[in-house]
Amino acid sequence: MKLKRIILISAITVLTLPAAVLAFVKPLRVVAPLLIxxxxxxxxxxxxDSVAQLSNAQQLYNEGYATAATAVGPFRSVPRVVFCTTDACAESFGLGQRAAAAVGNVGLIVxxxxxxxxxxAHELIHYRQAETLGNLAVATQPKWLVEGMAYSLSGDPRHxxxxxxxxxxSQFETWHAGLGAQDIWDAARGVH
Structure with a gap:
């Protein structure tokens, strides 16, 4: 009887945990955006959230993707991007005040x-970092490497x-300039 109860509780947990995670960790909704x-x-x-804006989203995706791929190399997988045209859509993914966010190597929300x-391009660089270095590494690497790379190589015009x-x-650009012929990802793995 006790074993059946443990199995039942385990089954319920396995079945309900993904829904609970998606309900409370809004950015992870990018995994299954059609649930919104x-x-x-x-x-x-x-x-x-607006098919009428699809051609604009496609153009933006292509431009950002080209910039990021040129800067940090080809992607291993095709990143999924959720383009929100309303604040309500962005809030359903928990963006708050952010303009965009990468959720590791799962996807992006704009x-x-x-x-x-x-x-x-900035968020796609974060996606590529997660693909190459791993999600945990991106969360634990120094901000000057993770954010500095994205600001520097994305073509961000704000100065x-x-x-x-x-x-x-600036710290990333100094580090990057000193790499010479060394691969950026090999060098980044050595940063702690």
Whole structure:
């Protein structure tokens, strides 16, 4: 009887845990964006709350992707991006004040104010970091490496950035300039 109860509790946990995680950790909803009522995914790599904006989203995706891939190398998988045209959509993914966010190597969410190629390239660089270094490494590496790389290589036109972002970008650029022919990812693995 006790074994049956343990099995039943385990089964319930396994079945309900994903729903609970998606309910409380909003950015992870990028895993299954179609669970958000207003979201559709007309393309495998692009989801949105406004199909009328699909061509703009595609153009932005292509520009951001090209910038990021040129800067940090080809992606291993095709990143999925959820493009929000409303604040309500962005909030359903927990973006708050952010223009865009990468959720490791799972996907990206773009808020209405983030519809600029440099924002998308910045987040795609984070996605590529997670693909190459791993999600845990991206969360634990120094900010000057993780954020500095994204600000520096995304084509972000804002100069200077507010503190500490400009300092991180500058520190990354100094480090990057000293690499010579060394591969950026090999060098990044050695940073602690």
């Amino acid at each position: 009522p207003e979201i559709t995914c007309p393309l495998p790599n692009i989801c949105t 808020a209405p104010r983030g519809w600029k190629a440099f924002y998308l 200077p950035l507010g503190p500490p972002f400009e300092q991180w970008r």
